[in-house]
Amino acid sequence: MNEKKYLLFDLDGTLTDPKEGITKSFQYALQHYGIDEQDLDKLEVVIGPPLKDSFIEFYGFSIEKANEAAMKYRERFATLGKYENIIYDGIASMLQTLTSKGKELAIASSKPTIFVEEILEHFDIKEYFAHIIGSNEDGTRAEKTEVVIAAIEAFGEIDKADIIMIGDRKFDVIGAHDCDVEVIGVSYGYGGTEELANAGADYIVDTVQELEELLLNSR
Structure with missing residues (x-):
């Protein structure tokens, strides 16, 4: 090189x-939509790509719903997740x-x-x-x-x-x-x-x- x-x-x-903070904040957003994902290891796939893309690809959200879910994610991440x-x-x-x-x-x-x-x-x-x-x-x-x-x-x-x-x-x-x-x-x-x-x-x-x-x- x-x-x-x-x-x-x-x-x-x-x-x-960032696993703990990202996966717990993603879990928090999913719960808002009635999706209960207890296994944080399954959420490792959302570490890296843009948030809205993960909601669309892995949970079938529409673009509008994915944008809303990303905002819900940031509610928790902004106060707790960023330090986990x-x-x-x-x-x-x-x-x-x-x-x-x-x-x-x-x-x-x-x-x-x-x-x-x-x-x-x-x-x-x-x-x-x-x-x-x-x-x-x-x-x-x-x-x-x-x-x-x-x-x-x-x-x-x-x-x-x-x-x-x-x-x-x-x-x-x-x-x-x-x-x-x-x-x-x-x-x-x-x-x-x-x-x-x-x-x-x-x-x-x-x-x-x-x-x-x-x-x-x-x-």
Whole structure:
């Protein structure tokens, strides 16, 4: 892998493990519609894609109903769910090292920007990111390709060959490739090696340590 200066990081499943907060908030929204899903493991599939897409794909909601359900989800997530989250071991020190080596970092997440910023502040890692790009509060710019485009534009006039995306789901791979940007898939998140490989990830790492070594020792 050629050395990359500009690093676009997904958040959920890449920097932090958000399972408890996301699945419980999704469960809360489903309960509003009389759907009782007790097994949070079954809701892991909703970690990564835009919320409304998950309500449509997995529960057959209409677009209008899915948008309403996403608002219901955020009722709980805004107060509880965003803090039911764990930063992966080694992430904070990796980010510090990358920035000290002259790398420029940005977040490219489908989560609303306001939540992304609050989570980064909660884990004391916001300072490492030059740009924080998420979806808009009205539900727009939720597709990964749109997010990646906005993150690239935030850096200004740069060569796409100097950029790489880091994420855990096929959506990260597809979104980055739509923008002609290479991708490192992290199998420790929620997509796993098979999903990332099938999506065409350019590189796959299994641990945070492997990720750091690849980003720092590239030639």
